Amino acid sequence: xxSIWSECTEDCGGGNQTRxxxxxxxxxxxxxKKCPTDVGYEVRACxxxxxxxxxxxxxxxxxxxxxxxxxxxxVCGAEGIPxxxxxxxxxxxxxxxxxxxxxxxxxx
Numbered sequence: 629x630x631s632i633w634s635e636c637t638e639d640c641g642g643g644n645q646t647r648x649x650x651x652x653x654x655x656x657x658x659x660x661k662k663c664p665t666d667v668g669y670e671v672r673a674c675x676x677x678x679x680x681x682x683x684x685x686x687x688x689x690x691x692x693x694x695x696x697x698x699x700x701x702x703v704c705g706a707e708g709i710p711x712x713x714x715x716x717x718x719x720x721x722x723x724x725x726x727x728x729x730x731x732x733x734x735x736x
Contacts, residue, residue, distance in 0.1 A: 636674035645674045683708035 630649050637643035649668045687705030694700045706712040716723040 630670075633672070638675050640675050640677055640679035642676045643674050644671050646671050678709050681707075681709040683712035 629651075631647045633645040633647050636645050647670050649670075683706050685704065685706050687703055689702040689704045692700050692702070702716075704714050704716075706714055
């Protein structure tokens with residue numbers, strides 16, 4: 629009979645679980661075969677997902693002065709696990725409708 633799997637050795641990033649097998653329920657009777665020792669122990673991988681990493685801003689937008697007719701591009705980049713989303717605000721108004729899929733804001 630196999631025991632239940634142990635708790636994973638890690639919360640994330642990959643760990644191991646183990647379980648063991650015993651031949652006590654039922655016991656071998658009348659010269660019955662005993663459990664082979666080479667299959668009395670199993671290991672399996674668990675919690676293989678990446679560990680979370682707090683978001684960090686890696687590219688800050690720079691202050692820019694431009695004429696009204698110029699197109700200005702602002703770039704802001706962030707890293708983390710899971711991947712963070714950059715949200716642009718102007719005067720407390722969410723401006724993400726004007727942001728490209730890479731998180732770049734273009735102002736015309």
